[in-house]
Amino acid sequence: MRTRDSILSAIRAGLGGSRNDPAAIAAEAAELLAAPETIRPPLVAATRVDAFCEKVEALGVTLDRIGSIGEVPASVRRYLEDQRLSAEIAVESAALFRDLDWGEIRPRLAVAPDALAAVGLARHGIAESGSLVIHSCKETRILLALLPLHHIVVLRAANIVSHLEDYAALLVGHETSPRNAVLITGPSGTTDIEGSYVRGAHGPGFVHVILVVDA
Amino acid sequence: MTATTRPGFKARSDAALANSTLKTAIDRTAERKRAAALARFAEYEAARSRGSAIKDHVIANLDHYLEMFERNATASGAKVHWAATEAEACDIVIRLCREAGAKRVTRSKSMLGEEIGLPDALGSAGIERVETDLAEHIIQLAGEHPSHIIWPAMHRTREQVAELFNADHKPPPADDEAASMVQSARHVLREKFLSAGVGISGANFLIADTGATCTVTNEGNAELTTTPPRLHIVTAGIEKLVPSTSHAMALLRLLVRAATGSELTQYTTFHCGPKRPGDADGPQEMHIVLVDNGRSEMIANEFRDMLRCIRCGACMNHCVVYRQIGGHAYGGTYPGPMGAVLTPVFDGLAPSRDLPFACTMNGRCAEVCPVEIPLPMLLRSWRGRSWRAGLESEPMRTGLVAWAGLARRPSLYRMASGIGVRALRLLGRSGWIGSLPFAAGWTRHRDLPSPTGGTFMERYKAERGKRPEDRR
Numbered sequence: 001m002r003t004r005d006s007i008l009s010a011i012r013a014g015l016g017g018s019r020n021d022p023a024a025i026a027a028e029a030a031e032l033l034a035a036p037e038t039i040r041p042p043l044v045a046a047t048r049v050d051a052f053c054e055k056v057e058a059l060g061v062t063l064d065r066i067g068s069i070g071e072v073p074a075s076v077r078r079y080l081e082d083q084r085l086s087a088e089i090a091v092e093s094a095a096l097f098r099d100l101d102w103g104e105i106r107p108r109l110a111v112a113p114d115a116l117a118a119v120g121l122a123r124h125g126i127a128e129s130g131s132l133v134i135h136s137c138k139e140t141r142i143l144l145a146l147l148p149l150h151h152i153v154v155l156r157a158a159n160i161v162s163h164l165e166d167y168a169a170l171l172v173g174h175e176t177s178p179r180n181a182v183l184i185t186g187p188s189g190t191t192d193i194e195g196s197y198v199r200g201a202h203g204p205g206f207v208h209v210i211l212v213v214d215a
Numbered sequence: 216m217t218a219t220t221r222p223g224f225k226a227r228s229d230a231a232l233a234n235s236t237l238k239t240a241i242d243r244t245a246e247r248k249r250a251a252a253l254a255r256f257a258e259y260e261a262a263r264s265r266g267s268a269i270k271d272h273v274i275a276n277l278d279h280y281l282e283m284f285e286r287n288a289t290a291s292g293a294k295v296h297w298a299a300t301e302a303e304a305c306d307i308v309i310r311l312c313r314e315a316g317a318k319r320v321t322r323s324k325s326m327l328g329e330e331i332g333l334p335d336a337l338g339s340a341g342i343e344r345v346e347t348d349l350a351e352h353i354i355q356l357a358g359e360h361p362s363h364i365i366w367p368a369m370h371r372t373r374e375q376v377a378e379l380f381n382a383d384h385k386p387p388p389a390d391d392e393a394a395s396m397v398q399s400a401r402h403v404l405r406e407k408f409l410s411a412g413v414g415i416s417g418a419n420f421l422i423a424d425t426g427a428t429c430t431v432t433n434e435g436n437a438e439l440t441t442t443p444p445r446l447h448i449v450t451a452g453i454e455k456l457v458p459s460t461s462h463a464m465a466l467l468r469l470l471v472r473a474a475t476g477s478e479l480t481q482y483t484t485f486h487c488g489p490k491r492p493g494d495a496d497g498p499q500e501m502h503i504v505l506v507d508n509g510r511s512e513m514i515a516n517e518f519r520d521m522l523r524c525i526r527c528g529a530c531m532n533h534c535v536v537y538r539q540i541g542g543h544a545y546g547g548t549y550p551g552p553m554g555a556v557l558t559p560v561f562d563g564l565a566p567s568r569d570l571p572f573a574c575t576m577n578g579r580c581a582e583v584c585p586v587e588i589p590l591p592m593l594l595r596s597w598r599g600r601s602w603r604a605g606l607e608s609e610p611m612r613t614g615l616v617a618w619a620g621l622a623r624r625p626s627l628y629r630m631a632s633g634i635g636v637r638a639l640r641l642l643g644r645s646g647w648i649g650s651l652p653f654a655a656g657w658t659r660h661r662d663l664p665s666p667t668g669g670t671f672m673e674r675y676k677a678e679r680g681k682r683p684e685d686r687r
Contacts, residue, residue, distance in 0.1 A: 004297040007453070007507045011278045014514030018278050025276050029458040032269050032465075039262040039465060041255070041478075093495070113405050129479045141495040142442045146435050164467070164479075168460035171485065173287070177425045179490060179497050180442070183483040188435040191475075192350040192366060193393040194373045195244045201349055201397055202404065203435025203482065 036165050041128065048127040048160045049213065055130025059186030060199075061207045068214045072154055073102045075210045076119055079152060080105070083117075083206075090118035090148065094139040097121070097154075111143060117150040122184075122209075125160035126167050129185055132209065133167060136180035145182060151204035153184075157213040224546060224569035225656075231540040232660045237370055245365075245532040248476025249583070256472060266469045267587040270523035273456050274514065280423040280456040281505065287426030291488030293501040301331035301561075304506045308333060308415065308448055309340045311502055315446050317342065317412030323430065323440040324348035325417025326364050326526055327452050327506060330548045330561065333415070345407045347436040349400055356383050362542030364549060365474050365528040370541050404436075414440040414498070416486075418451035419470065419525070420463040421503075427487035428503060429463055431471070431480040438484055447486065447498040453505050454522040460485065466525060469585035473527035509560045517596050521556050523586040530580035530590055536573050539660075545570060552580035552590045559597055568606045571597035632670045639666050 012018045019025060043051035056063055064075045080087055091097055091107035097119070111118050121140055124133040132153050134145045145151055161167050171177045188203030199205040231237055253259050273280055285295045298304035312320055320342055322328065334355075337344040346355040350368035354361060356379040361367030368376070377391030380399055388399035416437050418428035428449045430437040441447040457463045471477050490497030513522055531537040531551025542550035547558030547567065555570035571594040580590040601607065607615070621628045642648050643665025650658045657663060668674050678686050 003299050003303065007297055007299055007505075007511055008278050008281065010507070010511035011281070011453075011514060014511055014519075015275065015278070019276060020279075022279065025279055026458075028272055029462070032265065032272060032458075033461050039258050039265045040468065041258060113409055114402075131479060131483070136494055136497055137491075138493045138495060142438055143496055146438050146442075164464035165461045168464050171425055171427075171460045173425060177291070177427055177485065177487040179487055179494055180438070181427075181485040181487075182438060183479065184481065185477075185479040185483070186481050188433070188481055190349045190397060190434050191244075192348075192353065192368055193371075193376050193396060195366075195369075196373075196393040198394045198397040200401065201434035201436070202347070202401055202408075202439055 033165070036163065040163055040165070043127050043162060048162050049157045049211075051127040052125050052130060052160045053211070055127065056209055059130050061130070061186060061209055063209045063211060065211045065213055067212075069096060069154075069212055070100065072097070072119075072210055072212070073100050073105055076152055077103065077105060079150075079208050079210075080117065083150060085117050085150065090115055090144060092118075092120045092140055092144055094121045111141070111147050113147060115148040117152060118144050118148040119152045119154065120144050122153050122155040123159065124167055124170075125155050125157075126162075126164060126183065127160055128163045129183075131164075131183040131185040132207075134180075134182045134184060135178040137178055142180050142182060145184065146203045148204055149200060150206045150208065151184075152208045152210065154210045154212065157211055224544065224567075224573065227544040227546060228540040228573070231544040236372055236375075237541050243532075245474075245476070245528070249473060249529060249532070250476075252472040252476040252478065256468075259472075262465065262468060263585055263587060266466050266525075266585060267523060269457065269462050269465060270525075270586055273458065274454065274519060274522050277453065277456065277514065280458065281453060283423040284421050284426055284456060285505075287424060288488070288503055289426070291426045292491075293426065293488045293503055296502060296504045298331075298504055298506045298508075301506070301508050304331045304450060304504050304508070305333055305336035307502075307504050308450065309336060309342070311446065311448055312337070312340070312342050312413050315412050315500075317444075317446070319343040319345060319407065319411045320413040320415055321345045321347050321408055321411040321440045321444065322351070323414070323416040323432065323437040324351045324367065325415070325450060326361070326548065327417050327450050328415065329361060330452075331450065331506060331508065333450065345404065345411065347404055347408065347434075347440050348432070349397065349434060349436075352400055352404065353379060356380070360543070360548070362550065363528060363531060364526055370543065408439040409443050411440075411444045413446040413448060414442075414444040415448045415450065416441055418449050418455055418503075420457050420466065421451055421455045421505075422460055422463060422485065423456055424459045425485070425487055427460070427485040429483065429485050431467070431483050433475070433477075433481045435482050438482060441486060441498065442496055443498075445499045447489070447501045449486070449501070449503045450506060451503065453507055453510050454524075466586075470525045470527050473529040473583070473585040513560060518556065518560065518593060520588050521553070521560075521593060523588055524553055524557075525586055526553075527585055529583045529585065533579040533583045535575055535577065535579070540573075545573075552594070553588075556590060556593045556597070564597065564601055564604060565606060568597075568601045571595075571601065629670065629672050633673070636666050636670050639663075 045051040088106045090111040122132040123135045188201045190201035296307045353368040362370040381387045389395040420429040489501040537551040549557050558567045647662040
């Protein structure tokens with residue numbers, strides 16, 4: 001406690017006293033977010049969904065648009081066949097997935113440390129950057145998004161927000177913040193060895209989005 | 216972190232200039248990528264002013280935001296610790312590791328961790344430290360410190376990395392292509408991520424209104440470091456605060472473009488407290504160590520602007536001096552222009568006074584800084600302090616006093632510079648000067664171009680009165 005107080009008093013001394021006016025400080029902070037369109041790039045397409053798709057593909061993420069949640073297993077199967085991956089894969093325990101008819105896919109809960117593929121669920125998409133947002137909770141594991149080589153992510157088009165601030169506005173106060181909110185923007189990569197870009201440094205080398213465009 | 220100020224800056228930069236491998240490893244890719252990213256961001260200048268204003272607002276109300284952050288982080292279930300010095304910060308981390316009974320800790324790259332000397336402190340405490348960022352893994356194997364704040368191993372060539380991996384990785388990489396070596400590191404580190412007792416990260420931002428800490432990585436190592444262990448410890452400088460997640464987003468747009476030329480890092484994560492009841496994964500405890508280490512003093516002096524720094528590395532990528540000598544020659548935790556401003560804060564001016572002088576004052580660093588830090592001005596402040604503290608060598612003091620005497624007498628100055636220019640032209644008849652009395656330090660590693668015209672005043676008189684299109 002003594003260290004805390006001495007740091008705070010050193011800061012106040014350096015500032016020439018504390019303002020001690022939370023309302024004025026909050027008003028100034030809000031002012032710094034005014035006219036957001038003047039400090040951020042516009043979307044690259046006319047709609048949020050089109051802009052998101054364009055950004056995601058530019059990042060080297062593959063994409064399959066489907067019409068309803070019921071088509072998820074078929075879309076997963078297509079990807080696994082294209083990539084010649086085993087049909088025995090980890091699938092998130094989300095309620096949304098539980099009632100689906102997975103057919104010959106054998107979903108498992110456990111994600112092996114060297115898992116080849118896993119199916120997860122994104123809470124949001126961000127059109128500005130092509131980001132997928134994963135929230136830690138009962139139904140979503142952070143490790144499921146990080147361990148596999150191929151991360152297959154289901155996202156509802158209705159959950160795509162326009163800009164980074166539009167997502168940030170959802171996290172105000174610790175009550176609305178999950179333990180972990182991960183914005184995934186393209187596959188894991190590194191340029192640490194002589195600047196050459198290599199995918200799959202620690203996280204997935206391949207990200208595949210199944211975009212559910214239902215009404 | 217003072218350990219590396221040993222052989223003196225001049226000796227270190229001499230060695231760096233003579234090292235041809237180093238010149239191969241440092242290239243201009245980062246500069247090109249940043250320029251391309253900004254060309255696609257028409258709102259950049261407005262975003263940059265806003266970003267600087269956000270940081271200024273936070274620093275002007277830092278006590279308020281620190282208390283707000285502490286309140287919200289505590290409410291989210293995290294424990295907040297305060298450290299005035301690097302030693303205090305390390306002690307807190309070591310104590311937490313011991314209490315957790317951790318034999319192995321994983322660490323996600325953090326420059327603050329380097330600043331407080333955490334890698335060495337963990338080693339002395341007998342705790343196995345596993346660096347998980349690929350570049351940090353490379354320099355841990357090499358027993359080195361980072362040479363760049365974004366690409367810590369940029370001084371190492373692919374062949375040198377292959378040598379390190381072949382000796383350490385079991386099985387060794389399939390070949391010495393970058394892809395095989397990355398694959399090998401992925402395999403070797405995977406098991407360590409999942410068996411560590413504590414995961415340590417830094418923070419790019421501390422979010423006051425949620426109590427969350429934010430990390431950015433391209434590899435995904437921060438999430439793998441902080442999710443499986445029982446404890447997640449964050450060490451962060453007190454200047455990392457922002458009012459809200461939206462303010463962090465405004466700064467992230469600047470940070471990532473300036474650092475790597477991407478629009479956003481592959482993984483941008485907000486960590487808010489420990490695992491919640493019912494959560495499928497996450498650490499049982501989260502500890503956040505807020506580190507001052509000289510920052511509160513900077514608020515009161517001319518170095519306050521430096522507290523805006525978001526550690527993007529653009530200043531070093533564009534620095535002609537950094538490009539020639541690389542990061543290690545600077546001898547501090549932070550290299551390049553921002554390092555030359557910060558190292559004297561941490562280590563004192565006497566052992567690091569050469570750093571503010573290792574600058575051509577070309578102003579590139581300030582031009583490319585995403586938060587408008589006037590780096591050359593700050594370096595000049597250190598030069599002034601160094602002069603006033605009497606740290607210059609006798610020949611330098613005599614030379615400067617002589618120059619100042621001359622500069623105050625315009626006619627004498629013009630005469631002297633006229634003689635100087637002609638003498639230099641005589642020496643450099645081929646167009647280049649290969650060696651020069653009193654300037655061997657310059658000409659040993661490069662030639663000096665011979666002056667092409669007269670003195671500045673001669674040229675000024677000749678051109679004055681001409682229309683712009685007629686000027687040479």
